[in-house]
Amino acid sequence: MRTKFLIVGILWLLSCPLFVFAGDAHERALNNFNKRFILIRENGKLLEVRDRFLSLGFKIRPVVAYYKSLISSEQAKMALSPESYKAQIDKTFLETYEATPDYLNESLISLQNIDIEKVFSDPKFNELLGKFEARIDQELANIGLITLARPYDSKFFYKRQVLYEIVKAFLNLAKSQLGEVPVLNTAMFIIQQAERMIRQRRTFHQNMLLHYLENFKEEELGLTHDEANMIWSSIYESRIPWYAFWETDFANQNWMKYGTDRFFQSIRLANTRLRDQAGQYQELGIRHNFAFQDAKLKDKKVIINLFDTKHMFSSRQAVAYYYDKPSLVIRQRVLLQLGQLGLSFLSIPGFIKDFTGSFMKSMYENQRLTEGALVGYFESKEHYAMAQQMAIQNVNPFEHYEF
16 A cells, blocks of 8 residues: 555656646746846835946956956967967867957967066056046946836936046046056056946846746736836837937837837847758757747857857857857957957058957857846756856856856
């Protein structure tokens, strides 16, 4: 009799996972949503959506230490064998692209001539960056970088496009105060990168939020239907360029559906591109969310980015992750970042530097921000190691995965 009950119990357990365990996983995903995001209400009205892991303060030191470490590491690799180093760079990019980007090898090699300790210990260099840190830190309190969405304020983000002017002023100050080229070029690069990295954290975390908005019911997230729609609109309003006042006006006039219209328009474009490019994949795997899908490419299992292409001149999907080479995308992005600094030391016309720099940026800049949606996906699935991997390959020293 005892054996009979045991067999019945086992059969019952085997029949339950689809209902009980799946339900538990869904509840844990919602708990993860509530652990990360804060809905700020006043008298029941939703004022803001925040990410509790974003902070207001700005420190320049993480960026300085980040680039100092990267440059030093690359110099050590170059010192071993310049020819071997070049071959390694080519191999790194051949996996994903047809060739290494023009001028990237030359740009990276040019970093070999930087006296790291001299540049990063220069008094004027550190004084200027210290003043920049104080100015940005002061302004961030007014910009609300911890705010992911402001549902009832259709011009919240448009009214706060001020960091660009601060950066512009400090770049001019650097030109007037820093004489030596290595010191000047490095300072200007760090100022531009630091401002961009702190500002773009919002977009990265907004994409985490978009994953939940797409895959869970509004009421499960503690939202009404209208509140969810306005959150979508606020997120997309934050991405309108400061000069596109006509788009801001359009968003304001169509606030209740502006964000969802833009979102699903992007999905339709992504799906069309995927249909057009499906022939390059040996197979297509599971769809993680609006922007990412597993696929098999050149006999390798990868995650492809359906929203962003490989670069500005490609129509093919960017590869977000190689399952058999977890660090490949990170390595490519680090080299592209340093390549943009190295360009400033090359003796080539300015318009070529600008074009080449833009091309390098197009190979990773938007792609890494969209990957916030992958952090949201893996986090909701309790795959925290993968969520951390996606945060690391954001190649942003301000981005520390916490959960």
